[in-house]
Amino acid sequence: MKTNLRFFFLMNTFLSILLAVVLVTTGCTPKVVPVEGPQITMMVETNFTSSEYDAGSLLLWNIGQNTLQTSGTSVVHVIDLDNGGLPLYWQLSSPVRVVQQWNYLSKKPLITTISKDVNLLTLPEGMQYLSTKDSEIRRWYASDENAFVAVPLELDALLNETLDGKTLTITEQSISSGSKAQTLTVPVPSSLTQIVVVYGSGSINNGLVLVEAGDKVVKNMSDGIWLLRMSDGKATWIRCGNRDAFTEGFISGQWASFARVGSLLYFTHSHNGQIGCIDTAAALPSITLPENINTLLAKLYSNGPTNTEGPLQAQLASDNGTLIIEYPAANWNGGYDYAVDTSGTILGSLYVNKISIVSFDAKGKQGSSIPTPGSISFPSIDLFQ
Known part of the structure; x- marks a missing residue:
């Protein structure tokens, strides 16, 4: 028994000395492991006039690190000749793909100027x-x-x-x-x-x-x-x-909003409607109403504008395997963009107004802030019109 105790004591002493040597050599500060998480790419729409704007640069939102970074490079100039809004349909690639003359009712070009970083898709x-x-x-x-x-x-x-x-x-x-x-x-x-x-x-x-x-x-x-x-x-x-x-279907009132994450197709329609989902790869696909995602949507509805003239629905987008839910702030001075995973877990959010874009982590802690006089546009997986 004494021999076993002596052996244990010697081994414990040796390990303690070895640990001390390692700490002296490498220091006591633990290595910083970068926070991993999805990265979302957007276009910052700037230089607005009454009928046109520049999608001034690409903006990278690193959700895991709660940071925003802009390229500062002018990408594309869009002009609204039909007074029907300012649509911008684009795909993230290298170079970025954007669509020319998307609205077939118009015989005039929508996009007037592009940079070398853009691949213009013409019908x-x-x-x-x-x-x-x-x-x-x-x-x-x-x-x-x-x-x-x-x-x-x-x-x-x-x-x-x-x-x-x-x-x-x-x-x-x-x-x-x-x-x-x-x-x-x-x-x-x-x-x-x-x-x-x-x-x-x-x-x-x-x-x-x-x-x-x-x-x-x-x-x-x-x-x-x-x-x-x-x-x-x-x-x-x-x-x-x-x-x-799924609420009232897709076509009554206003058109539904869609976003695809892999084989999962998400959609929402009408004010106080829910977000539905279909797994398009399933053997027997059916409509489901993801609970956590709809809990977040209900919160956005309750905290959103109440002085609406008509139905106000959330808008959906997606990038890098992440669902993005957009909804205006109560005072109409800005809007929120929540990034969630397929389980409905909030990964982070943005607050966007005419002054700045601010990022927040999943717990609401503020991260980066970038001044901008415009708004943001998320990519479209299918450029669906």
Whole structure:
């Protein structure tokens, strides 16, 4: 027993001396491990006039470190010729992709000046003013094919009839010079009386279309939400549920706001509505209402403006695997942008007004502040219009 105790004592002394040597050599200060977290990229919109602005620079929001950093480089000049707002559709890449002439109703350019850091995407000939005799169209950009995809906004059956025998034609046009357009013609489920396309993403070889549809045959069932999956030039319709499962559907009043995080498609619609979600990769996709995300949304509603003239809904965006929820401040002098992960955990937030952009961490501690006379614009994964 004495031998064991002596051995233990000697080993303990040796380890203590070794630890002291290490501390003397390296110092007592622990190594600083950088805080990891998603990084969100935005455009800072500056130099406003009554009809135009500059997306003056790219802004990097490091959520983990609670910092903001701007490049200070002028990116693109946008002019609002139709007095319909100041839209800017862009994708984060190198160089940044922005879209020229997005609104096919206008024959005038929206973007007037670009820098060397921008790749300007111009709609191919024949798609700039594309429409059908029955309706307008929905369009988006498919990065994997470097092509634009278009689909009719809606299809309607005659009174007391269904869309049995009708087809939905999806057109894909590569930006490459001289390339021919590809089409995918999809029969519409026969029981439907109307379909309205509300979102689209990807190509006809690997993409999806989300629609809200009226159903005549199925009794006691409100309008349905359908997902059209496209793969290798073939398409499959999958019913995801009823519009009652998601507030009032997508199309009553104002159009819904969408954001995609991987295979998860988030959407919200109308004042005091909830944020819904569909896992578009699931075998049997359905509408869910993420609890933590909607708890945050309810807080934004309760703390937001009360003197609204009409429905006021949150706006959704996404970047780097993070969902971003935008909502105006109560006094209308600014707005909040909350970054959350797919579990609904708040990662950080921004407060943006006409004077500055301020970052906050998940606990509300203030981080960086950048002066700016403008606002911010988040990237669009699909450039969906």
